[in-house]
Amino acid sequence: MGSRKSNAGSAAPAVLLAIVILLLVGSTLYFHIAKTWWFPPAITPVGHEIDQQFFLTLVVTGIVFVLAQLALAWMVFKYRDHGQKAHFTRGNHALEVIWTTATLVIFVGLGALATHAWGQVHFGGVEPGALQVEVTGVQFTWTFRYPGPDGKFGKIVPADIDASVGNPLGLDPNDPAGKDDIVVPDLYVPVNQQIELMIRSQDVIHSFFVRELRIKQDAVPGLIVPIHFRVEQTGDYEITCNQLCGLGHYHMHAMMHVLSQADFEQWEKKQEAQNAQ
Numbered sequence: 001m002g003s004r005k006s007n008a009g010s011a012a013p014a015v016l017l018a019i020v021i022l023l024l025v026g027s028t029l030y031f032h033i034a035k036t037w038w039f040p041p042a043i044t045p046v047g048h049e050i051d052q053q054f055f056l057t058l059v060v061t062g063i064v065f066v067l068a069q070l071a072l073a074w075m076v077f078k079y080r081d082h083g084q085k086a087h088f089t090r091g092n093h094a095l096e097v098i099w100t101t102a103t104l105v106i107f108v109g110l111g112a113l114a115t116h117a118w119g120q121v122h123f124g125g126v127e128p129g130a131l132q133v134e135v136t137g138v139q140f141t142w143t144f145r146y147p148g149p150d151g152k153f154g155k156i157v158p159a160d161i162d163a164s165v166g167n168p169l170g171l172d173p174n175d176p177a178g179k180d181d182i183v184v185p186d187l188y189v190p191v192n193q194q195i196e197l198m199i200r201s202q203d204v205i206h207s208f209f210v211r212e213l214r215i216k217q218d219a220v221p222g223l224i225v226p227i228h229f230r231v232e233q234t235g236d237y238e239i240t241c242n243q244l245c246g247l248g249h250y251h252m253h254a255m256m257h258v259l260s261q262a263d264f265e266q267w268e269k270k271q272e273a274q275n276a277q
């Protein structure tokens with residue numbers, strides 16, 4: 001054991017560590033404020049609401065993050081080794097209670113504020129006159145079905161499922177309601193109209209995900225899960241599968257084409273004419 005003096009540490013490691021912490025905080029702030037890696041713009045009213053909620057959460061937790069890291073950098077520097085004797089502390093009950101309560105209030109509060117957007121997605125109920133489209137996930141493709149001119153989806157018979165004969169969904173050939181059903185590999189929807197998707201799976205759990213919709217919904221075998229939304233702008237958006245569903249998961253995707261009302265009607269007519277042939 002040397003004397004107290006020879007034990008005195010250098011300030012250099014503490015200063016360096018404090019600087020590294022400040023640099024990490026600075027670069028984290030920069031990439032978030034500059035939105036270097038950001039999501040594409042939302043295209044639904046609920047999507048904008050979810051983005052606002054996300055932003056609020058990011059700001060609140062961001063402030064806590066920056067304050068905590070600055071305090072850490074300052075502590076690292078202030079309480080560096082300068083030869084003093086370390087002493088044991090049992091902590092501070094008042095501080096423990098304060099930051100636990102503050103964390104609870106912030107998290108429960110942010111959760112409560114988010115219930116409106118979340119409720120709209122899951123419990124909002126679909127507007128009358130919504131366009132219904134059935135979405136089926138199967139390793140490793142998406143298939144979309146429209147009820148056709150009669151407005152009725154035909155019966156599905158699992159034994160009839162056979163993509164090689166052009167019947168990937170197993171439409172019952174004896175059900176007249178299914179004769180005019182439109183079955184396509186991409187989703188076409190009109191802009192500014194309520195859309196209701198009925199999500200199904202033929203095999204394992206898949207997940208329907210369109211980043212711009214801010215909606216992600218599992219496709220579960222044996223269930224028909226409805227989701228609804230209204231898109232505000234036309235365009236082409238990628239639909240991906242968001243559950244690891246097998247070796248081909250990475251290439252399980254389709255496109256969502258949002259068309260003007262006129263273009264959509266034209267597309268629908270074309271499909272109907274093809275069906276009638």
Ligand code: CUA
Pocket residue numbers: 137139140205206207241242243244245246248249250252
């Ligand atoms: Cu389907 Cu991943």
